[in-house]
Amino acid sequence: MEKFLNILYPKRCPVCHGILSDRGNLICPSCEKWLHPIVTDYCLKCGKPVKAEEELCGECRKSHREFDRGRSVFFYNDKMRQSLLRYKYYGNRDYAEYYAVSLCHYMEREIRMWKPDLIVPVPMHPRKQRERGFNQAADLAKKAGGILKIPMSDQVVKKTKATRSQKKLNAAERKQNLRMAFQATERLDGLRILVIDDVYTTGSTIEAMAHVLKAAGADKVFFVTLCTGQI
Ligand SMILES: [Zn+2]
Ligand SMILES: [Zn+2]
Known part of the structure; x- marks a missing residue:
């Protein structure tokens, strides 16, 4: 067999x-x-790689973050980029098993300290999801939740607006645009939420998620992404 x-x-x-x-x-x-897991020398706020003597990355030193803490499993290098392309666009969905197992292997200890009540994946706009056939963040969140025995819901936050062209917007407009794109569908009073996504770059998506979750009553918002890229 x-x-x-x-x-x-x-x-x-x-x-x-x-x-x-x-x-x-x-x-x-x-x-x-x-693949390079980020196990030392990362920003204590957002998980981005930093120099050994630094506690926070430049961005987190400079500005307030709406999330509480986050980590990423791997550096977003060329191998990871190619892997995710094949996973997202060329039907290699079985890669998700390796991704989820690695996420839990490297992050379980930290996740347990955060004590999340609920895992919430970054949602995808329904039209985009129809085109792609699946939401990679939900796929990862579901598998990781299964391994860690933490409930997961891809229904509590919806993406109600497609955010395709952010290019012509300045930083503040971009932020506003993203916040408007997500919508909580229920109250989350006092809950500790763990957001899961595939890639963290500038952090604007996670920040928008944290903003919406906290507006719905969430007490803490943490995140884990599979990889983190350079800004
Ligand atoms: Zn940081
Ligand atoms: Zn191989």
């Missing part, structure tokens, strides 16, 4: 896309070295 499944649905490595001969593996042992 195991062999049969392997021929029908070979599992593939999220880095090199080669077929994994051992179904117990989620990545080639030799490909693991291309």
